[in-house]
Amino acid sequence: MIRIALYLLEVSAVMAVLYILYLLLLSKETFFNLNRFFLLAIPVFSLLFPLLSFDFLATDSISIINRPVREFSDMRMYYYDVLDTWPDAMQVAPLRAANGQSEEGSGLSHVSLLLWLMAGVYGIGIIVTLVRLVWAYILIYRLKNSHPKEIIRGVAVVKVPHDITPFSFLNSVYVHKGLAVSDEFIQILEHEKTHIRQWHSFDLIFVQLLAVVLWFNPIVWLLIKSLKTTHEYIADKKMINMGYSLVEYQSLLLRQLISNNSHGLVHYFNLSFIKKRITMMQIEKSGWTGRAKVVLSLSAVIVFCLTIVQCNSQMDDSAEPQVLEEVVAASDLIDLSGLPVIPKNAFTNTDIRIPEGGILQIADGKIMINGKTVELDEVASLLDGTPPQTAFGLSIEAGQSMGLVRKIQWEIRKANVRKVVYMGQSENGSSVNLMILLPPLPRPGIMIYDAKYIRDNNIPHLPIPLSENTGTDLQEKVYAYVQEHVKAQKEDYIVSFHYNDNDTYSEYLVNLHKIVGAFNRIYEERAQAMYGKGWFELEKERFDNPEIKKMWDAVRQGVPRNISISEN
Numbered sequence: 001m002i003r004i005a006l007y008l009l010e011v012s013a014v015m016a017v018l019y020i021l022y023l024l025l026l027s028k029e030t031f032f033n034l035n036r037f038f039l040l041a042i043p044v045f046s047l048l049f050p051l052l053s054f055d056f057l058a059t060d061s062i063s064i065i066n067r068p069v070r071e072f073s074d075m076r077m078y079y080y081d082v083l084d085t086w087p088d089a090m091q092v093a094p095l096r097a098a099n100g101q102s103e104e105g106s107g108l109s110h111v112s113l114l115l116w117l118m119a120g121v122y123g124i125g126i127i128v129t130l131v132r133l134v135w136a137y138i139l140i141y142r143l144k145n146s147h148p149k150e151i152i153r154g155v156a157v158v159k160v161p162h163d164i165t166p167f168s169f170l171n172s173v174y175v176h177k178g179l180a181v182s183d184e185f186i187q188i189l190e191h192e193k194t195h196i197r198q199w200h201s202f203d204l205i206f207v208q209l210l211a212v213v214l215w216f217n218p219i220v221w222l223l224i225k226s227l228k229t230t231h232e233y234i235a236d237k238k239m240i241n242m243g244y245s246l247v248e249y250q251s252l253l254l255r256q257l258i259s260n261n262s263h264g265l266v267h268y269f270n271l272s273f274i275k276k277r278i279t280m281m282q283i284e285k286s287g288w289t290g291r292a293k294v295v296l297s298l299s300a301v302i303v304f305c306l307t308i309v310q311c312n313s314q315m316d317d318s319a320e321p322q323v324l325e326e327v328v329a330a331s332d333l334i335d336l337s338g339l340p341v342i343p344k345n346a347f348t349n350t351d352i353r354i355p356e357g358g359i360l361q362i363a364d365g366k367i368m369i370n371g372k373t374v375e376l377d378e379v380a381s382l383l384d385g386t387p388p389q390t391a392f393g394l395s396i397e398a399g400q401s402m403g404l405v406r407k408i409q410w411e412i413r414k415a416n417v418r419k420v421v422y423m424g425q426s427e428n429g430s431s432v433n434l435m436i437l438l439p440p441l442p443r444p445g446i447m448i449y450d451a452k453y454i455r456d457n458n459i460p461h462l463p464i465p466l467s468e469n470t471g472t473d474l475q476e477k478v479y480a481y482v483q484e485h486v487k488a489q490k491e492d493y494i495v496s497f498h499y500n501d502n503d504t505y506s507e508y509l510v511n512l513h514k515i516v517g518a519f520n521r522i523y524e525e526r527a528q529a530m531y532g533k534g535w536f537e538l539e540k541e542r543f544d545n546p547e548i549k550k551m552w553d554a555v556r557q558g559v560p561r562n563i564s565i566s567e568n
Contacts, residue, residue, distance in 0.1 A: 005118070007050055012217040015046040019219050019226075025296060027226065032233045039227045040203060043210045043220075122216070129215040133208050140169050150180075155193055168192035170201045187244060194235040203227060336425040338363060340398040340506035342432045342513050345475070347520035347535075357390035357417065362404065363397050376407060383415035391419040391435065396505045403501030405508070413441050424509050434513060454494060454564070460485070461494040461564075466503050466511055474511060478518035486522065486559055494562045512565070519561045526555045 019042055026035050143158060149172075150157050159177035166175045166188050173192040179185055195201070207227060211220045239249055360379070361368040368374065369382055386392070392412065396405060412420065422434040454461050462481045464474070478495055485493045495515055499508055524535040531538075531551050542552040 008214065010050040011046045012214060012219065014049060015042055015214075015217065015223070016219045018042045018045060019223055022226070030233075030237075032230055032237060036203070036227070036230045036234065039223060039230060040206070042223060043207065047210075125215045126212055129212045133212060140174075143174055144172060148177075152180075153186075153189060153193070155189065155196065157189070166192065168195045168201070171196055187239065187249065190242065190244075191235050191239055194238045195231060198231075198234065200231045200234075203231070336423075336429060336431060338397045339395060340424045340509045342424045342426055342510060344427050345513070345517050347475075347517040347524060357386055357392040357419075359393035359395050359423075360408065360412070361395040362400050362408065363395075367408070376411060379408065379411035380414035383412060383417050386415060386417050390417065391421055392417050393421045393423055395423045398504065398506035400505040401501060402499050402503045402505060402508055405505055406501065409438060413438050416440065422509055422512070424513070432513070434509070434516060454496060459494055460490070460492060461496045464495065464497045464511070464515070466497065466499040466507055475514040475518045475521070478515050479521055482518060482522060482559070489558065491558065491560050491562075494564050496564045496566070498566055515563060516561075519559070519563075522559055523555050526559070527551075530555060 022035070022038055022042070026038060029035070143160060147161070148159050150159065156172045157180060158172055158174045159180050160174060161177055163176050164174065166173065166179065168174070173189060173196070175185070175188065179188070204224070204227070207220070207224050211224065214220045236249075358370045361371075366373050367376060367379065369379070374382060383392070394405075394408075409420070418438045418440065420436060420438060422436065424432045424434070426432050453459075462478065464478075481495070482493070485491070497512065497515060520535060527533050527535045527538055533551070535555065538548055538552045538555065542549040
């Protein structure tokens with residue numbers, strides 16, 4: 001649902017940019033046929049280009065172009081990451097600490113309801129717009145089948161007994177029967193024949209069907225009006241070129257002004273643009289400045305569309321976290337002996353999925369990526385280009401300082417790699433893991449949920465300085481704090497976990513497991529009470545079974561895993 005919403009929003013954004021370009025450069029020029037096809041191309045490009053992907057900047061040799069493209073791609077990937085995880089009530093808006101670390105965000109119980117409400121409103125809009133379109137067709141169909149028709153100059157003319165503004169639809173012209181025998185009827189017929197011969201009705205059917213899907217976007221309705229106006233300009237130009245008097249033809253337009261209503265599927269003889277049309281007839285044919293505007297418009301469209309395609313090539317919009325499906329022992333790939341030992345805990349996940357993105361190790365003072373020794377400042381460039389949702393493993397010696405770990409994670413985030421798996425071992429030597437989502441690098445518009453923000457906004461929180469909470473009671477402390485808020489049906493709490501650069505990675509990971517274990521204990525109790533199933537059993541099966549996913553959501557409902565991680 002989120003992916004569809006984001007796609008529709010991107011379609012709307014592309015359409016807005018292209019339509020504004022049309023208004024600024026082409027709308028006042030006399031290249032009417034070009035304008036018609038430009039307007040028709042706008043929705044086609046808008047629907048297509050958010051989906052296309054082709055890397056035409058395969059190297060960094062054009063960095064002046066590649067850098068802004070990558071930054072825009074990162075921005076798009078960020079809101080995809082955030083919004084796409086709303087339904088899970090996990091990582092809803094990752095809690096960002098001063099150093100940019102976060103574990104999981106605040107899960108809001110009303111998010112699913114909000115999403116369904118938005119989907120309902122969107123669905124109602126589609127139904128209303130579609131019914132309106134179908135009703136317009138039915139009215140035209142009734143006119144055609146309820147009144148006499150006559151073939152005049154090769155066109156089917158439907159003679160209607162009541163006053164209507166002359167219009168055409170597909171291969172028929174609809175006029176008042178009295179007008180059909182008047183002297184000015186031939187001019188009207190020739191005007192409408194231009195609409196018929198150039199298939200203008202098909203243009204309107206296409207854009208009206210598009211409006212059913214994008215009914216919420218005002219640009220669609222403005223585009224329809226512009227397209228109708230352009231159709232009229234084309235027909236008016238044809239009439240003048242046929243030799244009809246400009247003054248007589250303009251007088252004819254004014255005499256036929258009956259109503260200002262313009263139904264979506266048809267061309268009324270007057271629309272509501274008589275003044276514009278008369279003005280346009282008197283404008284001289286566009287010269288070299290007009291041609292320059294055409295070249296500028298087409299160049300801008302090409303550059304804009306290629307930029308969108310290039311951005312798409314640098315992000316995988318539909319990717320799920322890329323990890324191996326089977327559970328594998330970490331010892332098959334790395335030596336567990338130097339990793340932090342996680343005390344035995346019934347609420348610690350002892351299954352580990354080896355990240356497909358690779359493993360970064362810190363051992364004996366060396367930094368290695370997939371076994372290759374690298375320097376700290378090389379990490380970001382070596383990981384650059386990794387699909388943003390790929391999980392990446394961190395195998396770090398127990399005694400390593402958190403100062404270096406923080407620097408490593410900063411470099412990882414520079415490459416827009418955000419899903420990391422902390423690796424450790426149990427007391428019996430088996431593997432233990434903890435996957436977290438790192439936030440993007442700090443940038444304008446991203447809220448920083450640091451200690452100052454929490455204090456200034458008076459957010460209920462449980463502060464946990466790492467150096468003061470290494471005892472066995474930490475999990476109980478977090479469990480009691482969260483349960484207190486759950487019983488009060490409050491979700492606006494934060495477990496705020498702080499560390500210093502001189503703290504060790506072992507202390508950090510052991511205590512982080514205890515904090516996460518407190519939440520897992522609550523989920524385990526709720527899962528058993530609600531479904532008679534274990535929490536990790538639901539966790540493991542939810543990706544493959546929609547029913548299990550619903551159960552998993554229900555267990556998490558009202559108990560968001562709000563953990564903020566920051567350095568002091």
